[in-house]
Amino acid sequence: MTLRSRLVLLFGLVALSVSAVVGASSYRATSSEVAASTDEFLEERAADVADGNRESPVGRGGRRDNGGPDLPFDPDAIVQTTTRQGEVNGTSGGELPITDAAQRMIDLKPNGNRRASGVFEDITIEGESYRMYTQALPGGGAIQVARSTAEDDDLLQSLLSRFGVIALVATAAASLIGWGLARRTTRPLRRLADVAATVADTGDFSVDVPVERSDEIGTLAASMRTMLEALETSREQQQRLVQDASHELRTPLTSLRVNVEMLDRIERSTAEISAEDRAAVLDAIASEVAELGSLFDELIDLATDSDDREAPLELVRLDEIVTRAVARWEQRTDRPIAVTVEAVTVNGNEAMLERAVTNLIGNAHKFSPPDEPIEVVVRDGFVAVRDGGPGIPAADRERVFDRFHRAETTRSMPGSGLGLAIVAKIVDHHGGEVWAAESDRSGADVGFTLPVVSG
Structure with missing residues (x-):
């Protein structure tokens, strides 16, 4: 994977992560607020009916007529009351179920503090979700108030969809921005890579390295230029060393070869040679060999940097x-x-x-x-x-x-x-x-x- 692709992926993942965190937090806060609002509504409606601020459904039967209720009940909730024995004695709409939690409210003994008791539940009536609140009545029995949560569910679902769209758009936008930044950032790196490839292919260390920035990439380019200049200088020194060494070696080698050939001709010939002449030839050979040995030692000193420039002072x-x-x-x-x-x-x-x-x-x-x-x-x-x-x-x-x-x-x-x-x-x-x-x-x-x- 290229650096540009990694940057695009990184920007996209960051944007997606941030969008997911913000969306989840917003969804949770909204869901809690909607649920709290529904519970508050049910609790207030139950209190209004129990206090007589709204007409009680007592005596209205257990089911709604086909033409709808003829009492001034608001259609935004179902209100139902029960007797001490758990029988429904009135409802403003469809009959609400007597759950275990509701039965506990009904079974409470009458006293002045029973109004403070209540329980919330999530129920389903004919496939539709409701939120129900059951509260014990001072005179015995209980009052139940339920409200459909379909609108709330639709609202949260819509909100969730919007958050999803926002996350996708943010991710796409961040990826696009990341692609642009990556392209701008990697352009000088690609040029440096091209320079390195050119040097590798041609062996030419004199290639110009553009230094147009003052950031880390500019520092890298400057370092690369300095490195190429050092390599070019080193190669020139090596070439000069080889040329000079070959020149210096040629003279003693030539003299050594001539003396050896002369000694060989003397050994093969029938003519006699004096001990002094033979010694002179051997001395000349020995001198040239010593000269070559000294030259090689000094060449090794220079070529291998035997003075060790990193030696501590x-x-x-x-x-x-x-x-x-x-x-x-x-x-x-x-x-x-x-x-x-x-x-x-x-x-x-x-x-x-x-x-x-x-x-x-x-x-x-x-x-x-x-x-x-x-x-x-x-x-x-x-x-x-x-x-x-x-x-x-x-x-x-x-x-x-x-x-x-x-x-x-x-x-x-x-x-x-x-x-x-x-x-x-x-x-x-x-x-x-x-x-x-x-x-x-x-x-x-x-x-x-x-x-x-x-x-």
């Missing part, structure tokens, strides 16, 4: 993280690093920040001559790694943190161009900024700044 000592990263690098490479640190507290993730510092040191180690020292400075929330290498040309400094970007002066050197991209992603997650400048030794000065937590 906590108060950490940035100077201690840098000192620990420098110590591990020195132990790994036996290369001394000059460290200048000041106590700095930031909101961060220790593992991620240590990886960023390690990548900066590795970048400096790669491009700095062995006899040139590496300097690491930590002060006021920034970390700077300075080397004495060829430096970064001014034209490349803004792009050095892009994936696979490598300056013209360093393209012949080993490296994937991903290390600084990983640093930029980690720093961005921590709300910081990266930079690349020239060191005082004409080398590279690369680092980042993080917000400092005071106290």
Whole structure:
């Protein structure tokens, strides 16, 4: 069932329920009022006859003449009196039945309070419904007054029919209103569904999503537009990553294939090759394999977001993280690093920040001559790694943190161009900024700044 059908059904059911409740309450109130009015009439008529305000039917016989009663009795009720023995001694119309309740009134002993007693009953005379009231008389016997309820029944039946018609009309009107509102409400939803279907069929995330409302549907449309923009950006990044990765992988793979083919030709030939030449070929293969391994590791870091952007941040000592990263690098490479640190507290993730510092040191180690020292400075929330290498040309400094970007002066050197991209992603997650400048030794000065937590 569609949303529009559900809304139409809901509006119709609500209108029908309200109409039924109102109709039932009105019918019950009207029925009670009509019944009370009839009972009041019968009670007053019995009192008028008993008090002599109206002529008593005593002595008028038990049945009405064919020509109608010749007494001044109103035709709106049948009045009947009985003796103490329960015999009818007068009636203004058809004879009324002596029921058990009426017999109890007749059997009451005479006293001054017998007028207060009376009983109401519903009876049927010749297939017609009557309301009858029986009251004990002070002198003995009883007086019975009955009135046909046919008119009352017709009135209630007519009222019930009208309520039914009103309920149907209200239900139809509410359903029509619900259909109109549902159509107006679901129109933007249908357009969003069409956009989703178009994206699913074509894979085009650049489809425009109309945002014309400020309510929940407008919020949904805006969220959908933001989602499609994010998907388009993600796909562009993935495509760029694949293209850049394929470009970067092609060079070491080609070199590796050439070296392997050369080694294969040497093994198949009868010519002798010196141990130095064989070792040089094997060293070249090993170097290319290591380069591929490093490239794959960094690609996995970027492709799988291994820095975990949802990683919780906590108060950490940035100077201690840098000192620990420098110590591990020195132990790994036996290369001394000059460290200048000041106590700095930031909101961060220790593992991620240590990886960023390690990548900066590795970048400096790669491009700095062995006899040139590496300097690491930590002060006021920034970390700077300075080397004495060829430096970064001014034209490349803004792009050095892009994936696979490598300056013209360093393209012949080993490296994937991903290390600084990983640093930029980690720093961005921590709300910081990266930079690349020239060191005082004409080398590279690369680092980042993080917000400092005071106290």
